[in-house]
Amino acid sequence: MTLTGEPSAGPRPPASGTVRAVPLRGRRRSPLSALLLASDGLCVLVVLLADLAVGGAHPGLAVFAVSLLTVHASTGLYRHRFEPSVLDDTPLLLAAALAAVGATSVLDALLNLGPVDGPLLRLVATTTALAVTARLTAHALVRWARRSGRVGHRTLVVGCGGLGAQLTAVLRRREHGLLPVGFVDDTPRLPVTARPLPVLGRIADLPRLVREHDAAVVVIGYSNVPEPVVVDVLRACHGLDVEIFAVPRFWQVTSTSRTMQLLRGVPLVRLRRPAFRAPSWRLKRVVDVAASAAGLLLLSPLLALCALAVRLQGGPGVLFRQERVGLAGRRFELLKFRSLHASAQESATRWSVADDGVPRLGRWMRRLSLDELPQLWNVLRGDMSLVGPRPERPYFVERFGAEHDEYLWRHRVPCGITGWAQVNGLRGDTSIADRARYDNHYVENWSLWLDVKILLRTVVQVVAAAGR
Structure with a gap:
């Protein structure tokens, strides 16, 4: 087999003598993720400077600030989301603040970096309130950028059927920052006259289509192609800088969680990024x-x-x-x-x-x-x-x-x-x-x-x- 990023149309990749990895393109950065990280950093910096100007920085504040940003990153508060909500973020922001206070307390006990006292807790509350306010502003900016067309990630929809048409109709509203460019399917179920977008190729062609159309996102709906074929195709995309989401089976009765994204009521599961793309x-x-x-x-x-x-x-x-x-x-x-x-x-x-x-x-x-x-x-x-x-x-x-x-x-x-x-x-x-x-x-x-x-x-x- 050759892992060239273009497996065969059958249920298994073709067998040959070597295995080659697909070269990785430069990683795309989500505007929302960058904006949220910048807003949190600005909030922390404002509190640090204000505390310094009032009467000297609290010794534990810097430790708390680093701990807070670390917890935010590790809990997914900087992940790209199709429908961002401050109300969804607030419980995590509060939990992150408590976790950062706990980390500060532990480090103080070990290294004597500064106690967790009343003044520090007031600074923590101020930082959290600023972070919530900053997210309100950041989310509003992102929604405006999406609706105005300034932000739009080119998207391929796998499965040209009823669900594919539903997903495409949602994406074309420009509310989620995704710009659908075409379907990918072997046996499209929608008649030609009912297709809102062209069918660009077969599912086995997905890695090539991602490169040709510079797609940043792939949404997997339902198709008649056997599941093992789809799995092989998705694995062949492992070297491409593309985010892949899949509609779960029985999605109409599936309970949603924070690990899922929503497209106007349709849940999507983000497939895990390849290991070599993880920061760790x-x-x-x-x-x-x-x-x-x-x-x-x-x-x-x-x-x-x-x-x-x-x-x-x-x-x-x-x-x-x-x-x-x-x-x-x-x-x-x-x-x-x-x-x-x-x-x-x-x-x-x-x-x-x-x-x-x-x-x-x-x-x-x-x-x-x-x-x-x-x-x-x-x-x-x-x-x-x-x-x-x-x-x-x-x-x-x-x-x-x-x-x-x-x-x-x-x-x-x-x-x-x-x-x-x-x-x-x-x-x-x-x-x-x-x-x-x-x-x-x-x-x-x-x-x-x-x-x-x-x-x-x-x-x-x-x-x-x-x-x-």
């Missing part, structure tokens, strides 16, 4: 470099002992090197301690080696995952990450990609020493379909905390294996 994604590489470097340094005595044991038992050739497939189909040389005799090492086309033929030292090293420790060098070099889908040999990538619909989509993030599939028991001769499902769940739900959870579970499993 850059920290993943920082953690990888720091942890692998520290691991190589601190574990150097253990690495030396393992190397010596392998050398004494099996002779020359302490390290086993093998070509594997990593991020976007890039091949690299994976390092392991040799756990088999040199003449019996696993080949590029042999799936697994039974433990019955593994020497006692090799079985012991495999049980404790000591044979994987040289991969810390792969992590430091950038071939791998600490956490990610396990890399496989090119022959099996070809084979499994042809046999399992979801297998090749796991190459959207760097491969890892340990992964979500491994900590859920999918190691060795286990289901490839299950592995692909778990790995893609990791790709589409990545967070730094998920990495931490996987690492902790890996340590627990290694310790448990040592006791057996």
